[in-house]
Amino acid sequence: MPPCSTKCGKNAILKRPKTGDVLCKECFFEAFENEIHFTITRAKLFKPNSKVAIAASGGKDSTVLAYVLKLLNQKYDYKLDLTLLSIDEGITGYRDDSLETVKQNRDDYEMPLKIMSYKDLYGWTMDEIVAEIGRKNNCTFCGVFRRQALDRGAVLLKVDYLATGHNADDIAETVLMNILRGDLARLSRCSAIITDSGDGIPRVKPLKYTYEKEIVMYAYFRKLVYFSTECVFAPNAYRGHARVLLKDLEKIDPSVIMNIIQSGESLKINESANMPTLRKCNRCGFEQRIAQARDWQVK
Numbered sequence: 001m002p003p004c005s006t007k008c009g010k011n012a013i014l015k016r017p018k019t020g021d022v023l024c025k026e027c028f029f030e031a032f033e034n035e036i037h038f039t040i041t042r043a044k045l046f047k048p049n050s051k052v053a054i055a056a057s058g059g060k061d062s063t064v065l066a067y068v069l070k071l072l073n074q075k076y077d078y079k080l081d082l083t084l085l086s087i088d089e090g091i092t093g094y095r096d097d098s099l100e101t102v103k104q105n106r107d108d109y110e111m112p113l114k115i116m117s118y119k120d121l122y123g124w125t126m127d128e129i130v131a132e133i134g135r136k137n138n139c140t141f142c143g144v145f146r147r148q149a150l151d152r153g154a155v156l157l158k159v160d161y162l163a164t165g166h167n168a169d170d171i172a173e174t175v176l177m178n179i180l181r182g183d184l185a186r187l188s189r190c191s192a193i194i195t196d197s198g199d200g201i202p203r204v205k206p207l208k209y210t211y212e213k214e215i216v217m218y219a220y221f222r223k224l225v226y227f228s229t230e231c232v233f234a235p236n237a238y239r240g241h242a243r244v245l246l247k248d249l250e251k252i253d254p255s256v257i258m259n260i261i262q263s264g265e266s267l268k269i270n271e272s273a274n275m276p277t278l279r280k281c282n283r284c285g286f287e288q289r290i291a292q293a294r295d296w297q298v299k
């Protein structure tokens with residue numbers, strides 16, 4: 001391997017997928033962590049002395065998020081009170097195993113962990129629902145319920161922010177997906193780094209500009225414990241197409257991921273465009289999509 005591009009004197013051991021720089025392990029850690037610190041400070045993601053729930057699935061993104069937030073909190077004295085929040089959807093062979101990883105993270109990173117389950121919140125598990133109605137649309141509805149469960153958890157924990165592990169690839173994929181669907185309402189919201197959950201607790205995405213490949217590399221070189229199995233139920237097929245398209249484009253030019261995010265950020269919806277309104281359900285107070293999922297639940 002050639003020398004590290006920072007001229008630190010060490011030999012490089014990797015090529016950064018995002019920039020093409022060849023770096024040694026220590027310089028990669030520094031570049032990776034500094035970029036997340038820059039994202040956090042530039043967007044003013046957190047106010048000092050705030051309580052932050054990290055939405056922890058046990059997967060690579062939220063594991064790296066928990067690790068890096070703890071590290072940056074200490075290094076730069078953000079003065080954040082960090083806690084882990086996990087949702088147990090009740091999917092045997094998937095979430096039960098990944099929650100064991102989250103418990104390991106809780107011990108390793110010395111952060112409290114709160115687990116909320118669909119069974120306690122809604123009275124059923126995803127295993128039971130799929131046994132009843134099959135796999136059609138289960139991924140979409142499960143996502144809606146997870147959002148609501150995370151919101152409820154954030155309220156219960158009295159946190160000021162809910163941080164999720166969405167990475168640059170996830171955001172670019174969502175921008176692409178909303179373009180392909182012509183979903184203007186979501187298109188204008190999906191690239192925001194801070195979104196309001198509806199309860200006044202902002203959701204933040206500190207890994208918004210972090211490439212998935214680099215997250216995997218970081219977790220590997222830091223020897224972080226994470227869970228990497230796909231959900232046992234049907235994946236979200238439409239997102240799968242957007243993912244394949246993005247990965248193919250990334251092979252040609254890795255900057256396509258940042259370009260799509262920046263395009264999403266710069267898009268301005270024409271005032272005369274026909275926008276669907278986000279209505280609130282008059283029974284539960286949550287947005288209509290959640291109410292639709294609830295109606296699906298009682299069918």
Ligand SMILES: Nc1ncnc2c1ncn2[C@@H]1O[C@H](COP(=O)(O)OP(=O)(O)OP(=O)(O)O)[C@@H](O)[C@H]1O
Nearest residue numbers: 055056057059060061062063085086087164165166
């Ligand atoms: N069961 C869950 N409990 C808590 N947070 C979750 C859960 N599932 C997803 N999230 C949050 O939403 C983010 C994006 O969800 P996604 O489905 O991409 O996660 P994943 O692939 O299971 O795991 P990860 O993104 O952590 O690698 C996660 O990074 C995490 O912050």
